[in-house]
Amino acid sequence: MSANNNPNESHEVTQSLADSVSSLAFSPKANFLIATSWDNQVRCWEISKNGITKTALNTTLKASISHDHPVLCSAWKDDGTAVFSGGCDKQVKMWPLLSGGQPMTVAMHDGPIKDIAWIPEMNLLATGSWDKTVKYWDTRQANPVHTQQLPDRCYAMSVKHHLMVVGTADRNLIVFNLKNPQTEYKRIVSPLKYQTRCVAAFPDQQGFLVGSIEGRVGVHHLDNAQQSNNFSFKCHRQNDDFYSVNSLNFHPVHHTIASAGSDGAFNFWDKDSRQRLKAMKRCSQPIPCAAFNNDGSIYAYAVCYDWNKGAENHNPATAKNYIYLHLTQDDEVKGRPKPRTTGRR
Template identity: 35%
Template sequence: MADSQFALPSPPFDSISKVQYSPTNPTQLLVSSWDTNVKLYDVGDDASGGRRSEQKCKFDHRAAVLTCCFSDAEHGFSGGLDTAVRYLDFSSEKSIVIGAHSDAISSMVYAQELNALISASWDRTLRLFDPRAATPQQASHETPDRIYHTDLVKNTLVVSMASRLFHIYDIRNMQEPMQRRESSLKYMTRSLACMVNGEGYAAASVEGRIGVEYFDPSPEAQEKKYAFKCHRQTIDGVDHVWPVNALAFHPTYNTFASAGSDGTVSVWDHKIKKRLRQYPKFNNPVSSIAFNCDGTKLAIATCYTWDEGEQGARGERERPQIWIKPVGPEVKPKDWQE
């Protein structure tokens, strides 16, 4: 399988902030980056013999784009340092500003149940937008600190903030969070993803750890939560620890992949607390990953992630790239019953 991965044409020129597959079309991939663009790709089958991949359209922004998501097969959203919430129309290649935050937009998810975008910002607010309405913004909800990440499963929204805070909301009643939590990890949250079965989420830190958490507040469920070390390596007797930049759950098997600044992607079965596979290392850090909706491919964004600041940026590096890796039985739990 490792040999069959291929790179997409026309990758971004600067660091890639997010790769996101369509929830309904397994070949549509949306990509946001620091080069102030969002691109939609049609992902083909392979690098040579099959249907070729191509860039379908591109949307220009006024500053770095930090996040993007789909609403349906023809539309998406994006946001970033220019603070504007953009509604993207793929067929016309036009974008409309439907609202704004007062600081950078760090994360966004589309809630099918509400037909609404939920955008999150460093301005400490969550905002809801219905792009079809005459006045798209529906509501704004304050949070206690800057928001870094959000993810949504069914009606449950998880919000990770600075100060290692987490809020868990039922999106049908956003006035108050259902639960307020502090991260079980000691350092800043770098990534977040919800389990596809709706039971909980995984969160990861800048210090090479992943925590597996459950929504059910009962003592029995909370006893199952745990954290583990990963994306670490001993080189010449020195322990090196890298940030875990991205997490993604497989849409069928509920296993998850983690990606780090060490340039590796691993697949984990959190039920049995074991790593199922580590893919061959990339030459750059991995900034974002996403499974497609039928679980047959994994998109992997590789680029400089600024862990070493300006000094690291001056070194010789590969340009940013988006790799498409076909996935096989390595993502399936050992005890999976068809």
């Protein structure tokens, strides 16, 4: 029932999707939303706020392109002119969306591409793959600028220049200082006991978040003097069941955190005061991915099967695929004062 899929009464993006959504990404310049999907498609919607009421949104499908195989990841160029998408066809396409140009292949790997990031400070595209490499690309050249070997398959990647964090299989977390991208800055084993699902670099580049399949988030600082401030917290759990943390996003203004998980819930957190700001009602299907728009006023999230229970538990006849837009409220995303009892300065 649609009511169960949308218990938070978010705005539904209009467009039927043939398969699960794998990534969401907002333009850094305007309210254009990209969604990639297991149906091999990359779609772009323009989102506008209704001038009469601030609580209404209009969504218009602007364009779409196809890959040869499922698409797993997406990113925007910093000027908002182009979109990058990669996945199981082992290539990244650059789509000059706003100019109406045709997509062109700008990166290749020997295995599926799991995550990508545009690094405007370097004018390079970083791509992480299951072939156990990260590659840096100047999109005007056919060959990578540099290929960095990883200890295992790339599962997640996050960049806040100069910091890049790559989570791989076997719970490795590889940290790079992009001032010297050809050398690992630090390698640690995840503070969480189970497989890494997502990572998010702090906006101030002083550390990162890591989410696991066991419904837990780790907050990790890079400075050895800050290690006492490292902690982890439980989320996306219900009774004795725990669910994967699929998405971690920092609010672009307040730098609070949104987490989304396989339990069908999304929550807002303040890592500095160590508080949950808001718990949203659970949807009837998992949330595999989510994203804030450029000013943090809209939080987009997908509601669809995320394959966490295998193909045998997927029923295409009953499982629908949705993208919803939540208009954030100040009390949900603004940080709160640190509790006085912590003794922290």
